[in-house]
Amino acid sequence: MTEMTAALLKQVCKTLKLYSTPELNDKIYLHYKGFSRIGEAISAYTGLRALWLEGNGIDTIENLDCLKELRCLYLQQNLIEDIEGLEENTELDTINLSNNQIAKVSGLSHLKKLSTLHLTHNKLTTAKDIEHLAECNSVTVVDLGNNRLDDPEIVEVFERMGNLRGRFLIFCKMKVCIWVRPVAAMLDHARITFFHVSANKYFSVFASSFLSFSVLNLMGNPVVRKIENYRRTLISRLPSLTYLDDRPVFEEDRRAIEAW
DSSP: OBOOOHHHHHHHHHHTTOOSSGGGOSEEEOTTSOBSSOOGGGGGOTTOSEEEOTTSOOOSOOSOTTOTTOOEEEOOSSOOOSOOSOTTOTTOOEEEOOSSOOOSOOSOTTOTTOOEEEOOSSOOOSHHHHGGGGGOTTOOEEEOTTSOOOOTTHHHHHHHTTTTTTOEEEOSOOOHHHHHHHHHHHHHHTTOOOOOTTOHHHHHHHHHHHTTOOEEEOTTSGGGGTSTTHHHHHHHHOTTOOEETTEEOOHHHHHHHHHO
16 A cells, blocks of 8 residues: 655645645645555645545544645545544535445534535444434535435434425435536526535525525435335425425425325
8 A cells, every 4th residue: 555655745746736835735636546544744734625535545534633724525435434533624514435434424513614425335324323413513415325224213313403404415326416406496596696505605695595495315225115105204304305306396295295
């Protein structure tokens, strides 16, 4: 495996025509380098806002304490089992931990600006495995697709997340355009210009508009087959839901389900 040394990081910066002075860089691409761990050398890159570590052999999140400006952390396709080591990264907006070995969600509730969390292709199974999400009040995008979720009680976790108000929950392997399109359409219908929901400086201004938007897709998890009257139940229990799986929730749908 490759060791993440200061010399190697400087060579990467040179190759990518980034700054030779570590702290001046706001991004660095370290994906598919063969790293087995996040080396201490990364601590010198204090100005980083985006860090790509996809497709390595990393099993522990470590040595990120000095990266206090970090907004986006991409650690998909590694060997991580526990979500830890992010105590000082309170500016994080987006974390991708898909394709790892995570069996329980934890270590995120202190990240008050976290809006997007990708956890597809992990080992999540029960409601207890994801109950920590109920403490992550700022999260708006949760991608848990292709896990092993088979516990109908996971719906209670989503209810505790504030009845899904202002949250986009994607539970299948989807391209961004699949869920952005309906959301953008709704924003256009409401005569609101579409912009990235994780841009916090805008979110505070338009919070009241976003609070009614909720998109949930549970496809790809066994739990879909275990919830009786699946679509009716989800729409009934999650009153702010506007998009479920591959189709929208219309007002006519909700009225019919309320009558049911």
